[in-house]
Amino acid sequence: MRLGLMLKGTSCRALVVEGRSVVSVAEQRRASSLAEALDSVLSSLRLQFGSQITDVTADVGRVLASARPGNVVAVRISPRPPADQFHNTRLPAHIEPAVTKTVHVQGGHDLRGRPLATLGLDAFLLELPSILSGGLRNIAITAVGSTASAEHETRIADAILSNNSDMRISISSDFYSGAFRDRDYTAVLNSALMQSGEELAAMLDEAGKRHFPAAALSYARNDGGRAPLARLATAPVHALRPEAAMAILGAATLGGLSDGEVVICTDEGVSVGNMRGGLPVARSLIRQGYEASLATNAAIVEPYTANHPFRPGIKTVVADIRTSQDTPPEYGLVPPLPLARDLTLVGCAATPLTAWIDRLERVSGQADLHRVQHRAEEEASSAAVQLGAGPTDTRIIESNVYAMPYGNPGIIRIRVQAAGGASGSEEQALNAHAMEATA
Amino acid sequence: MSTVLTPDDVGHLRTGAHFLACAIDPTAIHVYAGMIQEAMQTRSVELITVDELAPDDLVVSVGMVTQGLFISDMPPVGDEFTGCIEAIETRLGRRVRAIYSLAAANINGIIPLMVGLQSSLPVVDSDPMGRVFPLISQTTLTIGGVAIAPIALMGATGERAVVEAGDPQRAETLVRALVTELGGWAATVMYPCSARQLAEHGVHGSISRMIHIGEILEAETSAESKFLSLSELLGVTRIARGRVTHIEGLSRPTDLGLPAQPSSVTLEEETTGQIIRMEIQNEILLVLVDGAVAAAVPDMVTLLNSEHGSVANLDDLRVGSVVDVLKLSAAPQWYSEAGLDLAEPAAFGIPLHHPRRHHG
Numbered sequence: 001m002r003l004g005l006m007l008k009g010t011s012c013r014a015l016v017v018e019g020r021s022v023v024s025v026a027e028q029r030r031a032s033s034l035a036e037a038l039d040s041v042l043s044s045l046r047l048q049f050g051s052q053i054t055d056v057t058a059d060v061g062r063v064l065a066s067a068r069p070g071n072v073v074a075v076r077i078s079p080r081p082p083a084d085q086f087h088n089t090r091l092p093a094h095i096e097p098a099v100t101k102t103v104h105v106q107g108g109h110d111l112r113g114r115p116l117a118t119l120g121l122d123a124f125l126l127e128l129p130s131i132l133s134g135g136l137r138n139i140a141i142t143a144v145g146s147t148a149s150a151e152h153e154t155r156i157a158d159a160i161l162s163n164n165s166d167m168r169i170s171i172s173s174d175f176y177s178g179a180f181r182d183r184d185y186t187a188v189l190n191s192a193l194m195q196s197g198e199e200l201a202a203m204l205d206e207a208g209k210r211h212f213p214a215a216a217l218s219y220a221r222n223d224g225g226r227a228p229l230a231r232l233a234t235a236p237v238h239a240l241r242p243e244a245a246m247a248i249l250g251a252a253t254l255g256g257l258s259d260g261e262v263v264i265c266t267d268e269g270v271s272v273g274n275m276r277g278g279l280p281v282a283r284s285l286i287r288q289g290y291e292a293s294l295a296t297n298a299a300i301v302e303p304y305t306a307n308h309p310f311r312p313g314i315k316t317v318v319a320d321i322r323t324s325q326d327t328p329p330e331y332g333l334v335p336p337l338p339l340a341r342d343l344t345l346v347g348c349a350a351t352p353l354t355a356w357i358d359r360l361e362r363v364s365g366q367a368d369l370h371r372v373q374h375r376a377e378e379e380a381s382s383a384a385v386q387l388g389a390g391p392t393d394t395r396i397i398e399s400n401v402y403a404m405p406y407g408n409p410g411i412i413r414i415r416v417q418a419a420g421g422a423s424g425s426e427e428q429a430l431n432a433h434a435m436e437a438t439a
Numbered sequence: 440m441s442t443v444l445t446p447d448d449v450g451h452l453r454t455g456a457h458f459l460a461c462a463i464d465p466t467a468i469h470v471y472a473g474m475i476q477e478a479m480q481t482r483s484v485e486l487i488t489v490d491e492l493a494p495d496d497l498v499v500s501v502g503m504v505t506q507g508l509f510i511s512d513m514p515p516v517g518d519e520f521t522g523c524i525e526a527i528e529t530r531l532g533r534r535v536r537a538i539y540s541l542a543a544a545n546i547n548g549i550i551p552l553m554v555g556l557q558s559s560l561p562v563v564d565s566d567p568m569g570r571v572f573p574l575i576s577q578t579t580l581t582i583g584g585v586a587i588a589p590i591a592l593m594g595a596t597g598e599r600a601v602v603e604a605g606d607p608q609r610a611e612t613l614v615r616a617l618v619t620e621l622g623g624w625a626a627t628v629m630y631p632c633s634a635r636q637l638a639e640h641g642v643h644g645s646i647s648r649m650i651h652i653g654e655i656l657e658a659e660t661s662a663e664s665k666f667l668s669l670s671e672l673l674g675v676t677r678i679a680r681g682r683v684t685h686i687e688g689l690s691r692p693t694d695l696g697l698p699a700q701p702s703s704v705t706l707e708e709e710t711t712g713q714i715i716r717m718e719i720q721n722e723i724l725l726v727l728v729d730g731a732v733a734a735a736v737p738d739m740v741t742l743l744n745s746e747h748g749s750v751a752n753l754d755d756l757r758v759g760s761v762v763d764v765l766k767l768s769a770a771p772q773w774y775s776e777a778g779l780d781l782a783e784p785a786a787f788g789i790p791l792h793h794p795r796r797h798h799g
Contacts, residue, residue: 078513078514078595079513079516079595079596079597079622080516080595080596080597081516082514082516082517083516083517083518084517084518086474086477086478086517086553087474087514087515087516087517089514090473108513108622110507110508110619110622110623111507111508111623112507116513116595116596116622117596144508144512144513144514144595144622145508145512145513145622147512148508178464178466178509178511178512179464179466179467179470179509179511179512180511180512180513180514181466181470181511181514182466182511274759276759281757281759283755283757290453290469290472290473293466302746302747303747305746305747306661307661307662307663307745307746307747308746309680309709309745309746309761311682311761400686400757402702402754403702403719403720405462405463405464405721405722405753406463406505406506406507406509406573406721407506407507408506408507408619408623
């Protein structure tokens with residue numbers, strides 16, 4: 001049995017799933033603190049299910065979103081600093097005040113991984129004491145071309161850590177985007193949330209181990225997957241917006257859908273996402289209008305419109321989670337899941353472990369391309385196993401190669417998603433694959 | 440007639456510039472649009488028609504030439520274009536009177552506005568491509584015999600060069616090599632010519648067309664209504680509404696020194712089941728419907744989200760995506776013999792002549 005948790009403010013909501021079936025009513029507790037609410041819910045569920053709970057996965061997105069971001073020093077590495085105010089890197093308004101100091105360091109690489117300028121390490125070391133003396137612990141480092149070479153980011157990070165090993169450092173090459181401002185924004189936001197991530201991970205770990213000592217403890221990620229709690233402290237940004245993905249996964253799980261379309265009717269409107277191989281279809285960025293995008297793999301959710309294309313042969317699950325269902329949903333939608341109230345919790349309980357490889361590769365032709373793609377698939381599978389998935393239930397969900405318009409000849413982007421740790425929806429996919437294999 | 444552009448115009452231009460080059464990630468356009476709108480709070484930029492200039496006035500193209508890091512991954516410092524204009528003025532011993540876009544789409548559609556704000560030079564509503572082509576030699580000015588050089592270029596590193604080359608193809612080769620070593624892009628100023636030459640050999644109304652396209656696409660109307668408005672404005676036709684069934688990288692051999700790898704996207708027409716194949720290399724070069732040519736470069740091909748009527752970025756296509764494949768004709772110069780020599784599929788390594796070469 002698997003337990004899905006949703007943390008919000010000082011309340012906690014939970015639900016237990018076995019396979020595709022919900023086996024408990026949702027437990028909800030509000031207390032004077034989040035830790036108390038969590039403890040109360042887990043205590044109640046321990047009495048009901050005890051050691052039958054094998055996995056606990058928490059959606060902490062709302063807690064992270066409402067947390068006060070920590071102050072951050074932004075280190076930006078490029079060949080030259082901006083010449084005027086208009087060419088400064090702009091952060092979205094919600095995070096801009098968290099950056100208390102910006103430091104420019106000469107450096108950066110081109111797409112081939114060649115340095116564009118010598119790293120200005122000596123000048124940075126002169127400035128480092130003033131950075132460290134401010135009492136700040138969060139530093140975000142972003143370099144031009146760090147998708148091709150992270151060398152300058154890691155050398156600056158090493159220089160900081162060798163002076164103060166307690167600093168929390170977020171480097172932009174951990175987040176894939178071809179845009180400097182997206183990586184800068186993501187690294188800054190990640191850095192600003194690291195303390196909250198640490199505290200949440202510690203709280204969940206302590207409570208989880210006390211009530212369910214044998215269960216695997218995870219947090220829900222924006223792509224519809226999960227990862228072990230320890231990762232929450234270093235990459236909280238991947239846990240910031242999992243709710244939409246978990247709702248899609250929850251509806252798909254209840255509807256027995258591994259591949260197809262999920263339509264969700266809410267009080268705010270109707271949205272649509274897609275499932276592939278037991279997981280929501282994801283893209284590598286969360287776009288925010290014309291502002292910087294968040295470089296995290298996240299489920300693609302779009303508004304449903306009257307022009308939505310009818311797709312014969314494509315299975316669809318429609319879930320109606322409106323507060324009142326006195327009137328039928330818009331667009332003549334007929335929900336087979338009319339009372340699916342806790343989709344996000346079901347999704348959290350059902351989610352598998354996911355791992356991504358997203359990087360640039362140099363190739364010389366089709367054969368070479370197949371070789372590097374195969375290697376990336378192997379690495380993604382290994383990464384899923386490292387997270388805790390069993391080697392035999394790990395599989396590739398997405399494996400794509402992208403040409404780089406106006407890029408250097410021979411350089412392509414490879415993007416692979418692997419998943420493991422069977423979920424209700426995924427079990428279906430595995431069973432279907434097994435049937436195909438034996439047919 | 441001259442017009443002082445507004446922040447709203449810039450917003451529409453951003454969308455129109457993306458529509459005409461959906462194969463390229465629009466982040467750099469978004470970044471520039473934001474910078475321009477902010478700069479407009481204290482400065483203004485004037486859009487003029489070429490006939491508002493004296494015939495002998497010196498005009499130059501401004502544009503990014505790219506091969507390597509995206510512009511959005513190596514943000515401009517801000518002094519690159521003004522540095523190039525200074526270099527050209529020094530080299531020619533004359534003042535530049537106005538600037539125009541190197542290309543009428545994507546980042547180069549919007550760059551002149553920022554340069555105009557920085558330099559106080561007016562922006563001419565003309566360009567030498569009427570769309571985007573990957574090579575700087577693929578221009579209507581080349582067809583008209585206007586010299587491409589001297590070319591000034593400057594990168595984010597602050598390094599600057601002036602290229603003297605008589606042959607546009609040699610200029611392309613030299614500039615591309617410099618761009619690669621500058622990290623991925625260079626701000627360039629090229630095709631210095633008289634306003635008369637630009638009037639005779641350029642493509643006109645480029646900036647205003649992108650603004651009009653943006654107005655249509657940003658309207659609160661249905662996808663079908665937007666398509667009908669685009670048809671009326673530009674003669675856009677819909678080749679297909681298709682669902683992506685296959686995406687393939689390195690799908691064709693290439694040895695032409697063109698930036699980037701070829702790739703292909705296969706779609707299935709939603710109602711007829713016809714197989715649509717798009718051949719891509721930086722831009723969408725060719726569309727085949729059940730093996731027959733439906734569009735071929737220099738025709739422009741772009742993609743719209745069939746449900747929302749927004750531009751469908753090629754990067755966002757996944758197996759299962761449903762898009763409208765749209766075609767619009769390029770400027771008339773491109774369908775001349777000289778134009779097709781420069782820009783039909785054969786110029787991109789696809790062994791095929793444009794249908795208009797045979798049928799007039």
